[in-house]
Amino acid sequence: MNGITLTLRALHRGERHLAHDLVAVAERHRTEHEVQHVATDLAVWSREHVRRLAEAGAQHGAHLDDPSGHSTDGFFATLRERASEAVVRRPEPGLLLLRDLRDLHVAAAExxxxxxxxxxxxxxxxxxxxxxxxxxxxxxxLRQMRWTNTMIKNLAPQLLTSL
Structure with a gap:
């Protein structure tokens, strides 16, 4: 296994996780319509990256499974939905949103x-x-990173000073 193969594997795993996390954040903060819609759209990009990386990996002798065919229906979707409902009633959803945006930004930066x-x-x-x-x-x-950074810049002042 060479460095290119290792990088393809790391990217495949990173993009797969970012797609999952974007969808989870969209569901968890579905009352924030911009977050819900943009995060869902950005997850589509990461899923496409996963598919394209799997194709490139095959050409370089790396078998990268392409989980794009798996469904988000079922137990985990229900669990995320219930968690989202619970978050809406928590007193600090803004801080949770900031944490989620920070985590998305760090994942996209990696x-x-x-x-x-x-x-x-x-x-x-x-x-x-x-x-x-x-x-x-x-x-x-890079666009995913710019979105998370912009959201943090817009939300942080009010959320962090109103505690």
Whole structure:
């Protein structure tokens, strides 16, 4: 296993987790309509990255399972829905939202670094397909980071000073 394969695996795992976390945050904060809708849309990007990384992994001898076919229905969806309802009644949902946005930002930043590493390795090895993959997916990850950062900048002053 070489460094490119390791980076593909790390990115695949990171994007899969980010997609899951974006959906969970959207469900947990569904009363915040912007958060719900934007996080859901951003999760679609990460799921597409997961699919594309699985394809690239196969070309590099890495079997990366593509869980895009699994359903979020069932037990876990019900559990997330109930947790979301409980959060609405908690006195500090704003602080929870800030924590969730921070965690999303950190996860997207980690993925961004991996995309950069993959792009550099693709350039060094003259792998045009990997470079195209990184060049098309990395800007979306940067956009995910900009959204979380903007939300934190907008929400933090009021939420943190009103305690």
């Amino acid at each position: 993925n961004s670094l991996h995309w950069e590493m993959l792009a550099q390795a693709a350039q060094a090895s003259r792998d045009g397909e990997l470079l195209d993959l990184a060049s098309s997916c990395h800007p979306r990850t």
